[in-house]
Amino acid sequence: MPTKYPFPVRPAIADVASSQIREVATLGMEMGGIIPLWFGEPNVPTPAFINQAATQALNDGKTFYTLNRGIPELRQALADYMTGLHERPIDFERVTVTASAMNAIMIVAQSLIDVGDNAVLTAPLWPNIASCVQVMGGEPRQVALDEHEGRWSLDLDRLFAAVDHRTRFLFVNSPNNPTGWMMSTDDQRAVLDFARRRGIWIVADEVYDRIVYSRRCAPSFLDIAERDDLVLRLNSFSKSWCMTGWRLGWIAAPPAFGPILEKMSEFNIANAASMAQYAGIVALRDGEPFISETVARYEQARDLVFQRLAAMPRVTIARPDAAFYVFFGVEGMNNSLEFAKNLLGKSRVGLAPGSAFGPRGEGHLRLCFAATLETLSEAMERLAPALS
Numbered sequence: 001m002p003t004k005y006p007f008p009v010r011p012a013i014a015d016v017a018s019s020q021i022r023e024v025a026t027l028g029m030e031m032g033g034i035i036p037l038w039f040g041e042p043n044v045p046t047p048a049f050i051n052q053a054a055t056q057a058l059n060d061g062k063t064f065y066t067l068n069r070g071i072p073e074l075r076q077a078l079a080d081y082m083t084g085l086h087e088r089p090i091d092f093e094r095v096t097v098t099a100s101a102m103n104a105i106m107i108v109a110q111s112l113i114d115v116g117d118n119a120v121l122t123a124p125l126w127p128n129i130a131s132c133v134q135v136m137g138g139e140p141r142q143v144a145l146d147e148h149e150g151r152w153s154l155d156l157d158r159l160f161a162a163v164d165h166r167t168r169f170l171f172v173n174s175p176n177n178p179t180g181w182m183m184s185t186d187d188q189r190a191v192l193d194f195a196r197r198r199g200i201w202i203v204a205d206e207v208y209d210r211i212v213y214s215r216r217c218a219p220s221f222l223d224i225a226e227r228d229d230l231v232l233r234l235n236s237f238s239k240s241w242c243m244t245g246w247r248l249g250w251i252a253a254p255p256a257f258g259p260i261l262e263k264m265s266e267f268n269i270a271n272a273a274s275m276a277q278y279a280g281i282v283a284l285r286d287g288e289p290f291i292s293e294t295v296a297r298y299e300q301a302r303d304l305v306f307q308r309l310a311a312m313p314r315v316t317i318a319r320p321d322a323a324f325y326v327f328f329g330v331e332g333m334n335n336s337l338e339f340a341k342n343l344l345g346k347s348r349v350g351l352a353p354g355s356a357f358g359p360r361g362e363g364h365l366r367l368c369f370a371a372t373l374e375t376l377s378e379a380m381e382r383l384a385p386a387l388s
Contacts, residue, residue: 016131020356024340028350035371035379038340038350040126040177040325042242043371047290050241053282057275066274068265069258070097070250074277077284078250085209085216087223093255094227096265097280099272101207101236101249106132107264108203108232108251112168113138119203120162121171122154124178124327124357124364129171129205138168144360145181147329150318152181160194169201169232170194175208175218178327178357178366180320182212185219192224192231201230207249208323210240210291213299218322228254239324240291241283246276298324301369301376308380309367312387324370327354329363330387336362347382 005014021038028034057063069075075095082090098104105128113119115137121130123142130140143159145152159170170191174183183191195202204221212218225231236249249272251261265271302319305326309315316329333339336353343349354364369376 012135012137016134017127019127020337021127021352023337024344024350024353027341028344031344031348034344034348034350035375035382036350037367037369037371037379038352040239040368041244041370042239042294042324043375044242044294046242046246047287049286050243050279050283054275054279057278062274062278064274066271066277068262068271070095070272071274071277074281077281078252081284082222082252085222086220088225088227090222090252091227091255093258094252096251096253096258096261097272097277098249098251098265099269100238100247101205101234102128103247103269104234104236104249104251105129105203105205106135107261107268108169108234109133109136109138110268111260111264112201114168117166117168118164119169119171120159120167122159122173122176123359124176124354124361125171125173126177127356127358129173130358141167142358142360145176145179147179147316147318152176152179152318154181154183154187156187156190156194159191163194163198163200167198167200169203171203171205172221173205173207175206175212175322177208177323178325178352178354178361178364179318180323180325180327182218182321185223188219188221189224192221192229195230199230201232204231204233206233207236207239209235211295211298211324212322213295213302214321222252228256230254232257237280237283240294241287242290242294243276243279243283246273246279248272248276248280298370301371301373302326304373304376305367305369305380308377309383309387312384314387325366325368327357327361327364327366330365333363333365336365340365343383343386347386349379349382 109132113136118139237243314331352366354361
């Protein structure tokens with residue numbers, strides 16, 4: 001039921017559901033003694049060399065407004081970074097700096113969705129994405145991934161069938177939060193060909209593109225899209241460089257879309273924090289060893305958690321190819337929110353309910369394994385009685 005407020009507010013805002021992940025976390029924080037694996041956040045602070053770059057920027061007085069699309073040095077650094085990772089060169093004019101990937105998603109929704117429009121989203125999916133479409137008066141249409149024999153996959157025919165004349169964009173989150181699924185290059189090419197024929201946008205959330213366990217980076221729409229294709233690729237410094245609190249992200253877009261993003265940045269944030277932008281330059285320049293070490297650590301954590309959970313009789317689990325989550329089913333669980341709350345009391349472990357990620361997520365729980373092996377081992381010991 002929509003929340004009732006004692007004052008006027010847009011129905012599209014009033015009807016947006018609150019975060020179930022936050023609901024579980026708030027309950028757990030009040031208890032104490034909980035192993036918190038509910039949020040999608042690295043467990044280590046931002047590395048010192050990035051912090052020092054921000055400190056230097058502060059000491060140098062770089063505390064003023066910047067250009068709406070970001071300081072030129074960071075935009076060029078991002079263009080060079082993406083060119084080094086992908087099959088095609090990415091030039092400066094395609095880059096817009098944002099205050100986080102969340103900000104990027106919101107300004108894209110503001111730019112593309114009108115009342116009565118819809119966006120087709122792969123699911124399960126981080127809930128804020130569908131909420132951005134709802135806030136704009138649009139309809140989020142979720143097309144479920146399939147889980148079969150320990151793998152997640154996407155039925156492209158079902159994805160395409162969900163598109164109609166009011167569809168403004170296809171939203172693809174790969175690598176996926178919460179499942180760890182990665183879209184193949186062949187599937188990305190099929191989606192791109194379909195979007196070209198229909199004249200609709202692809203919004204590609206590739207925030208976890210470097211948290212990958214079999215290659216340097218995940219397949220990207222940037223590998224196959226032409227410069228002027230209707231592709232908006234979103235990314236963030238939060239996960240790969242452990243900079244969640246810095247609120248720094250970026251969009252790669254067709255050059256002609258840059259003025260739209262410039263206007264939307266002005267109306268929402270003016271610009272990303274100046275000192276964070278200077279830190280971002282150094283993260284891109286010097287951060288590759290840190291990313292490699294971090295991914296190696298996550299891979300050990302993934303293997304530990306997967307092996308322990310797969311051995312629990314009530315658990316059905318697919319091995320994630322990327323990101324730092326396992327998204328597992330529990331036999332007999334039909335209300336994951338209540339189940340996650342009960343786990344807090346019984347097991348003292350905090351997990352995210354699958355229902356937070358849309359209807360396809362019900363029956364599952366998400367565990368973030370960006371934690372120490374010791375912490376994860378203890379969490380598995382605590383969870384075993386409830387999941388066996």
